[in-house]
Amino acid sequence: MSDRGYPEAAVDALPVPPTGFTDREERTVEIRPYDGSEAAHESLVEMYDSFDPSDRAQGIPPGGEKRIREWLDAILAEDCHNVIAWCGDEVAGHATLVPDGDAYELAIFVHQEYQRAGIGTHLIEGLLGHGQDRGVEKVWLTVERWNRAAVSLYKKIGFETSNAESFELEMGLRLNEGEGDGTAEGDEAAD
């Protein structure tokens, strides 16, 4: 794969979910790691099934319940990290870290009914706090250039642009310092 760039220093400690707050529309929102329950799974399917296609990014979330279920099965797997923003028993937003070699790819979605209320900031902090807590070191993402709101959110968190040469911006973040950081880690056999 391509060599992705990451900031040298790790970000400061982020809040570890579960956390709660009141959004700008006075709604009580809770950020919790995905618990693997069927109820949570089905609530996620419901959110994505009613997700506005104009907010799709680079093909996700996919359209139609069947494809949504296939996609969710892949990104809710054991080796992924998932965090959900709950408003009562309704999913307001979902963020995920999917393993990709020695790093994780990030994606975040806030349902149209819950956008522009500050939920995205809490949700991404919750996801990264959860990932940091689980020992994730490097996170990358791609974002469409014209999606200014998303780009400024990622920058505010500490993401740095690692590749600006194509349609999408690629950005990277370091959550934890690696063991023996700065040296050729992974070169020595582990046994």
Next chain:
Amino acid sequence: MKVLCGIGGSDDSFRALDRTVDRATVANDDLTVAVVDNEDSSVAPDEAMERARKAVDEAEIDADVRRVGGDPGSRLVELAEREEFEEIVLGGGHTSPMGKITIGSIAEFVLLNAKTTVTLVR
């Protein structure tokens, strides 16, 4: 139709190859497969040439398979103009572990600079 299929050895380029060969078999296209340099690909040009020849042989069509070195995007556009191709076919992008699609730099250059119709195969 006179079709130019550009492949650089990525997974999506081989999908484009298969689809273009299938279509050529039915539509009787005048097909040329150009194997270009793609530095992001783990498959060497020689192997890509071999796979292209095999696909063409198996389909029993009379298609030209050639190696096109140099800058891939500009060489494809130039070739399409010089030999009056009517369509350029390319892979439709790489899918990340998340399921996000990113369009490669070759496709991006060809899309913006070609005078012909460009098809990206999904």
